[in-house]
Amino acid sequence: MSQVLVAEQLFxxxxxxxxxxxQVDGEGRISSVGGPAPEGAQRLRGLLAPGLVDVQVNGGGGALFNNEPTVESLVRMSRAHARYGTTGFMPTLITDEIEVMQRAADAVSAALREGVPGVLGVHFEGPHLSAPKKGTHEERFIRPLTDGELAIYARDDLGIKMVTLAPENVVPEDIRKLVDLGVRVCLGHSNADGATAAAALEAGATGFTHLYNAMSPLHSREPGMVGTALISDDAWCGLIADGHHVSPEAMILALKAKPRGKVMLVTDAMSLVGSEETSFPLFDRTVVRQGDRLTSTTGELAGSHLDMISAVRNIRDWCGVELIEALRMASLYPSQFLGFAGGKIAAGVRADLILLNGDQRVTKTWIAGQEVFSAQ
Known part of the structure; x- marks a missing residue:
């Protein structure tokens, strides 16, 4: 059934x-923007904006994808993050056994068939990473690329496919092979030097996972991963703007160094987002939330307790980014990275929308024209 929404403000x-x-048609797509509002149209107070797109979501609503790689987990993650404006997300599986990767792939495939709102594809963050920069990943599961993983990456029923890898542990020829399979390759959890990172970009990698975190730093005589990311104009960089992973000054540096549109906000959210729980198991450890900081019992940061609209407010407040640009960083730019037609309100685009109040809190969320969250 078609519907008409009248926005007090629209970005x-x-x-x-x-x-x-x-005007939203019965297929959940925007059929027109502008023109006279018919009698009986739903009037919306606040700012109507494109839905937010998150390329790195480990969990939400009490579900962690590694612990429960099922369709039910994806439904819980979708509902949890929709409360904070996320209308499209990449379920993310961190380094794990190949059997868990296969189960995660099967769950994503089923979720796409069943139309679970917001699921765009799958992000395998690992297992082809660097042990010295593993962060909270489980070292015993870190391994080279094999035919077993390639068979998963080659599947054509997973929607958008994304793999984060350490370029010192995957040769450029294999990166080209992944790109030929339709995989978006990101560099991360890596101790590579600048030349190795640059060679991976030349081979087809297009992004850097959570810039600054778990990667070799910039030095005066060696750019490392961080320096290579900052000087590579064509590469996208994700930023976790939670106040724990990256300082405001480092975020400002990235925004000054990178071309407009190449820095995108991500959450790296764990299961506690949208949940009242304060801890969860991760392999043989426990991750504990203190305020909005998640720390493993082995001492390292373990993902985040961040949601996308909070990331928007944070980068606005801490870095002086105008609200509409912060919204682009959370919607248009990640959509462009993924090759997904999101981040816009225009005729022909899927009606993924959020309504914000004057405090930039989400009051309503629509995915494909269906209201999936309302604060009222």
């Missing part, structure tokens, strides 16, 4: 408008 991904009528 279409590029510009702000006032008192705009939005």
């Amino acid at each position: 279409d991904g590029e510009q702000l408008h006032r008192d705009v009528a939005l």
Whole structure:
């Protein structure tokens, strides 16, 4: 059934408008923007904006994808993050056994067939990583690329496919092979020097996973992963703007160094987002939340307790980014990285929308024209 929404303010991904009528067709796509509002149209107070897109979501709503790689977990993750404006996300599986990777792939495939709201594909963060930069990943599961993993990456029923790897442990020829399979390759959890990272980009890698974190730093005589990421104009970089992973000054540096559109906000969210729980098991450890910081019992940061709209507010407040640019960093730019037609409100685009109040809190979320969250 078609519907008409009339927005007090509307951000279409590029510009702000006032008192705009939005027609959504029965297929969940925007059929028109503008024109007179028919009688009986739903009037919305606040700012209507494109839904937010998160390329790195480990869990939510009490479900961690590694612990429960099922469709039910993806449903819980979708519902939890929709409360905070996420309308598209990449379920992320960190380094694990190949059997768990296979189960995760099967769950994503089933979720896409069943139309679980917001699921775009799958992000395998590992297992082809660097042990010295493993972070909270389990070292015993870190391994080279084999035919077993390639068989998973080659599947054509997984939607958008993304793999984070350490370029010192995967040769450029294998990166080209992944790209030929339709995989978006990101570099991360790596101790590589700049030349090795640059060779991986030349082979087809297009992004850096959680810039600054778990990667070789910039030095005066060696750019490392961080320096290579900052000087590579064509590569996208994810930022975890939670105040724990990256300082405001480091985020400002990235925004100054990178071309507009190449820095995107990510959450790296764990299961506690959208949950009242304060801890969860991760392999043979426990991760504990203290405020909005997650720490493993082995001492390292273990993902985040961040949601996307909080990341938008944080980078606005801490780095002086205008709200509409912060929204682009959370919607348009990650959509462009993924090759997904999101981050815009325009005719022909899927109606993935959020409504924000004056405090930039989410009051409503729509995915494919269906209201999936309302604060009222």
